Amino acid sequence: TAGITQAPTSQILAAGRSMTLRCTQDMRHNAMYWYRQDLGLGLRLIHYSNTAGTTGKGEVPDGYSVSRANTDDFPLTLASAVPSQTSVYFCASSETASNNSPLHFGNGTRLTVT
Amino acid sequence: GEDVEQSLFLSVREGDSSVINCTYTDSSSTYLYWYKQEPGAGLQLLTYIFSNMDMKQDQRLTVLLNKKDKHLSLRIADTQTGDSAIYFCAESRSDYKLSFGAGTTVTVRA
Numbered sequence A: 001t002a003g004i005t006q007a008p009t010s011q012i013l014a015a016g017r018s019m020t021l022r023c024t025q026d027m028r029h030n031a032m033y034w035y036r037q038d039l040g041l042g043l044r045l046i047h048y049s050n051t052a053g054t055t056g057k058g059e060v061p062d063g064y065s066v067s068r069a070n071t072d073d074f075p076l077t078l079a080s081a082v083p084s085q086t087s088v089y090f091c092a093s094s095e096t097a098s099n100n101s102p103l104h105f106g107n108g109t110r111l112t113v114t
Numbered sequence B: 001g002e003d004v005e006q007s008l009f010l011s012v013r014e015g016d017s018s019v020i021n022c023t024y025t026d027s028s029s030t031y032l033y034w035y036k037q038e039p040g041a042g043l044q045l046l047t048y049i050f051s052n053m054d055m056k057q058d059q060r061l062t063v064l065l066n067k068k069d070k071h072l073s074l075r076i077a078d079t080q081t082g083d084s085a086i087y088f089c090a091e092s093r094s095d096y097k098l099s100f101g102a103g104t105t106v107t108v109r110a
Helices: none
Strands: A004-007 A010-013 A019-025 A031-038 A042-049 A064-066 A076-078 A087-094 A109-113 B004-006 B009-013 B018-024 B031-037 B043-050 B055-058 B061-066 B071-076 B085-092 B098-100 B104-109
Touching (some): A019 A087, A019 A109, A042 A064, A042 B098, B018 B031, B043 B055, B043 B061, B043 B071, B071 B085
Antiparallel strands (some): A004 A019, A031 A042, B004 B018, B061 B071, B085 B098
């Protein structure tokens, strides 16, 4: 089924370690996004990419980095994890970075930082 | 996000109508969205409404928009157990990014 694939599904990570969350889409969408979901806070945008080769900061970018070397892949890296980064991370894409282009979401990565 | 507010929980009896309310702050929002999240899954787009519309109906779903009060609602008719999920309201911002509410957990009881 076409869509967004995220890996891993879940991970337990020791504080101070680094990790890359993977995201791949096969819809040839131009825009991609990383959100974190926390209880009572909804979804908050971490980083985004309007098109391959460009990235931008969202609401909560500190402690995270992204790259967009090609259209399909948008990995999210935690350089040195801290417990406050315990969350569920969702990758999303949209055909274009415009208001009438709905988001398509992956199934998420549940990350626990101990 | 704090720009979009919605109540956290709603309990409804099977067969009744559910109404989920949302308020937003950006008067320039052109599109407002409702997403559904089932357990262990990502968000799926349910429906959306353009800001120049007052109402949109799609089968069991009715979206009402009061732009003056910046109030959006989602009505689900004949609520079923499969409608149990978290429902997120989202507004489009001037930078084309979406701002999400905290989500309303809908529980359908028999």
